[in-house]
Amino acid sequence: xxxxxxxxxxxxxxxxxxxxxxxxxxxxxxxxxxxxxxxxxxxxxxxxxxxxxxxxxxxxxxxxxxxxxxxxxxxxxxxxxxxxxxxxxxxxxxxxxxxxxxxxxxxxxxxxxxxxxxxxxxxxxxxxxxxxxxxxxxxxxxxxxxxxxxxxxxxxxxxxxxxxxxxxxxxxxxxxxxxxxxxxxxxxxxxxxxxxxxxxxxxxxxxxxxxxxxxxxxxxxxxxxxxxxxxxxxxxxxxxxxxxxxxxxxx
Amino acid sequence: xxxxxxxxxxxxxxxxxxxxxxxxxxxxxxxxxxxxxxxxxxxxxxxxxxxxxxxxxxxxxxxxxxxxxxxxxxxxxxxxxxxxxxxxxxxxxxxxxxxxxxxxxxxxxxxxxxxxxxxxxxxxxxxxxxxxxxxxxxxxxxxxxxxxxxxxxxxxxxxxxxxxxxxxxxxxxxxxxxxxxxxxxxxxxxxxxxxxxxxxxxxxxxxxxxxxxxxxxxxxxxxxxxxxxxxxxxxxxxxxxxxxxxxxxxx
DNA sequence: GCTAAACCTTGACGTAGCGTCAATGTCAAG
DNA sequence: CTTGACATTGACGCTACGTCAAGGTTTAGC
Numbered sequence: 044x045x046x047x048x049x050x051x052x053x054x055x056x057x058x059x060x061x062x063x064x065x066x067x068x069x070x071x072x073x074x075x076x077x078x079x080x081x082x083x084x085x086x087x088x089x090x091x092x093x094x095x096x097x098x099x100x101x102x103x104x105x106x107x108x109x110x111x112x113x114x115x116x117x118x119x120x121x122x123x124x125x126x127x128x129x130x131x132x133x134x135x136x137x138x139x140x141x142x143x144x145x146x147x148x149x150x151x152x153x154x155x156x157x158x159x160x161x162x163x164x165x166x167x168x169x170x171x172x173x174x175x176x177x178x179x180x181x182x183x184x185x186x187x188x189x190x191x192x193x194x195x196x197x198x199x200x201x202x203x204x205x206x207x208x209x210x211x212x213x214x215x216x217x218x219x220x221x222x223x224x225x226x227x228x229x230x231x232x233x234x235x236x237x238x239x240x241x242x243x244x245x246x247x248x249x250x251x252x253x254x255x256x257x258x259x260x261x262x263x264x265x266x267x268x269x270x271x272x273x274x275x276x277x278x279x280x281x282x283x284x285x286x287x288x289x290x291x292x293x294x
Numbered sequence: 295x296x297x298x299x300x301x302x303x304x305x306x307x308x309x310x311x312x313x314x315x316x317x318x319x320x321x322x323x324x325x326x327x328x329x330x331x332x333x334x335x336x337x338x339x340x341x342x343x344x345x346x347x348x349x350x351x352x353x354x355x356x357x358x359x360x361x362x363x364x365x366x367x368x369x370x371x372x373x374x375x376x377x378x379x380x381x382x383x384x385x386x387x388x389x390x391x392x393x394x395x396x397x398x399x400x401x402x403x404x405x406x407x408x409x410x411x412x413x414x415x416x417x418x419x420x421x422x423x424x425x426x427x428x429x430x431x432x433x434x435x436x437x438x439x440x441x442x443x444x445x446x447x448x449x450x451x452x453x454x455x456x457x458x459x460x461x462x463x464x465x466x467x468x469x470x471x472x473x474x475x476x477x478x479x480x481x482x483x484x485x486x487x488x489x490x491x492x493x494x495x496x497x498x499x500x501x502x503x504x505x506x507x508x509x510x511x512x513x514x515x516x517x518x519x520x521x522x523x524x525x526x527x528x529x530x531x532x533x534x535x536x537x538x539x540x541x542x543x544x545x
Numbered sequence: 546g547c548t549a550a551a552c553c554t555t556g557a558c559g560t561a562g563c564g565t566c567a568a569t570g571t572c573a574a575g
Numbered sequence: 576c577t578t579g580a581c582a583t584t585g586a587c588g589c590t591a592c593g594t595c596a597a598g599g600t601t602t603a604g605c
Contacts, residue, residue: 059582080583082583126394139352147373298552332552551601553601555597566586574579
């Protein structure tokens with residue numbers, strides 16, 4: 044007892060195109076091929092097809108399905124790892140939804156579509172490649188995880204803090220003071236303190252590493268994103284210099 | 295002040311390939327193109343690029359981003375509809391996760407990776423919404439549990455039985471007999487007996503409810519899935535009529 | 546002035562899983 | 576014999592780029 048390609052496709056609730064595709068990728072071959080080239084499927088193929096479709100509905104990819112069926116159709120191994128992936132996706136989606144909601148809220152509050160960008164460049168996570176090269180992959184990953192793990196409220200508080208700091212730097216730079224002025228140094232200390240609150244950053248003697256702190260200042264100048272969010276390169280240089288002075292004095 | 299393609303890609307934390315792609319699809323054109331064909335981007339382009347990347351991280355597609363930026367970069371309209379889609383995805387994922395977990399549990403219980411599809415359309419559980427509306431949630435849930443609770447062997451036996459019944463219906467419909475022919479009526483009785491074996495179905499006087507039996511026949515016609523598994527709408531009508539005749543005579 | 550390194554260009558394939566023509570051959574019914 | 580339904584292979588399309596490939600440009604060092 045066998046069926047034509049269209050018959051079996053209807054039996055299983057799919058399309059003939061799908062069956063041809065499964066044949067092409069070696070997932071389900073016809074049990075017989077007529078002299079005219081027609082594909083015919085028997086009930087063994089039907090059972091396999093139904094298993095394939097079941098697994099597909101569960102979200103597995105075709106290669107994974109092939110593996111699962113080839114290895115042992117009744118062992119939950121493939122499903123377990125697939126479940127992990129699904130949970131990760133769920134997490135990712137949840138975070139993305141939270142981000143979108145937050146962004147909408149901020150837009151409604153009259154803020155610009157720049158919010159995180161102001162923050163960008165202030166910590167090292169935006170200089171991924173360079174930071175990985177200089178301080179190792181963990182520094183980036185840890186800090187990034189930390190940032191992403193913050194709740195909406197915490198996140199917002201962070202944003203406010205960094206926005207304030209950012210605005211104060213701008214003001215100070217515009218006021219024409221020097222990098223070793225009291226104002227600039229107090230800002231450098233706030234910046235240091237803020238960075239100290241982030242985990243995974245290079246430290247020495249329990250404090251944020253001097254090398255890292257100075258290097259970050261250099262990045263601000265080298266990487267124009269920072270300057271782009273402020274008054275330009277001059278401001279970035281001002282910040283860098285103030286940080287360098289602070290580092291020499293206190294680190 | 296403008297940057298080369300690689301400079302701006304690093305500034306924004308992306309790649310030159312991405313920038314070329316954005317140029318190709320008209321999402322972000324270079325602000326200037328040198329006589330040698332080199333692309334150059336100014337700070338206006340940088341701002342736009344950063345907005346693009348922000349929206350992209352939120353999961354919007356490139357066309358949607360283009361719309362959002364062209365229409366009004368600070369209106370949350372696009373984000374709202376995107377949020378809806380994200381929530382749907384979240385729902386879908388949650389359901390998929392539940393299904394996978396259930397499947398794993400059943401596999402651990404020694405059950406087979408069964409084809410529920412052969413069975414599709416023949417009982418009411420495939421018409422979930424409608425059956426819940428007409429006969430209450432219990433009818434669906436009970437029957438579904440019953441089905442799922444069957445062991446692999448039982449399940450397979452069931453499959454064979456229902457496949458046979460299904461095939462016989464097809465033959466009878468194709469043979470051109472009437473709904474009140476002996477053949478059709480014997481099939482209706484087999485169908486009735488089979489359904490009688492399922493728990494949770496509406497009954498009256500110890501027998502399967504006439505109303506339910508007739509209604510199920512109507513569903514076969516109304517819901518194209520049934521016809522799709524057979525010879526089309528005509529066959530479904532044949533089955534429905536035979537069932538109705540049987541119900542009048544015996545219920 | 547030459548050369549190698551580094552950076553630029555366009556072009557095209559690959560990805561996941563089919564949907565959707567297109568051009569053409571085959572089969573069952575009237 | 577014709578018509579219509581169904582079959583075949585082939586190839587493009589879709590998302591958002593990654594990844595060569597082949598070849599031109601600029602820059603830095605000798």
